[in-house]
Amino acid sequence: MTSDALEKVGFLGFDVFGTVVDWRSSVARQAEPFLKRHGIDVDPHRFADEWRALYQPAMEAVRAGKRPWVKLNILNRENLEAVLARHGADVRQLPETDLADLNRAWQRLDPWPDSVAGLTRLKRRFPIGPISNGSIAGMMNLARFGGLPWDVILGAEIARSYKPQPQTYLRSAEAVGLPPERVAMVAAHNADLVAARALGLRTIFVRRPREHGPGQTTDLEPASDWDVVAQSLTEVADALGCP
Template identity: 45%
Template structure:
């Protein structure tokens, strides 16, 4: 029997809605030029993102108390600037660079696709980003979220079940009335384990030339689409 359509759809954000790698490389390169600082910025961005999961894992495991992603990003940046031997960045520069995550640009299909979906569904990010990061991003990029589900609302990072189930609790919906949409099979597997519906579309250039996974759906997700516009079409809006 076909499932009922969801009432709410929540979206992974980094990679799924916004192109963090292209955005950050462009932002850092332009900013560093104005500051007269040189470095291999694409390599720094890739290393920064590579620090993402290990930094959250220290929180998930209990080794480190709850810390927002903004603060994890900053700690990783400080370490990498030292490791890369980058000189000449002030405290204000580092604070500015860290806020690059608040200014990421959406993939071209994201805002038009989300605008269509918003007409029928509650839509929001369900991201490891904190509310301030996700909200500033939405304001800058015109992403029309109804509600911002930052990880700081739950004190947990995905794939901890408190995040997926936290959305259904705050919306007073059953888990199967919520759909998780992501370009990452692992996120969807965790959401499905919590009872959510699932939607996948690939972002094959998310990690640049060295992408290693998530080129295609690895399970029978409820929706498999080419992008958010196609997802809206499949949902009949």
């Protein structure tokens, strides 16, 4: 179901990690040979979960002003080393080429099965792009890896802030020349949409009930009356009348 308010939307901004791409399975797949090669005894999916669990705390240090702005790939690398050390690895003894390559796993994430088709249809009617916490280079490489047809890359790096800080959304809207009410945020995470709506953006919730694996307990249902609620990006395209 859709809202008349979306008729004036001129840009669709997307959360990427979890909404457009399946980070958990993708990171686990790429971590598995690394862990085996270096004798690190941890299940690859657990490893992916632990790495991801440090994502928000690392960004919060930047949001709270406890450290200067740094790009997400730097935070990911620090978090990677922390998780490896937790499982007994001496990071100083691991080859830098292996560590750097594993850190780039976040640029090689598989799209959900509906993502490319849904984005392609949505792009026929709307300009589209990420409003993501990822860096511009990371989003560019991820788009090339997964065939994501973005028109532009927005989000954290252009704002030098991480969601849900207001400037991440507002400076993204400003960059495409639109007021917030003419931008719709598309996300699988209710908190992302709460922050976007508070600033006047329109909201589209996409269910991703397996983002965190079969035991997921968060974001299974919409937490509010978002403008669109859908099961997939192709369903979003249906709701917005995209051929």
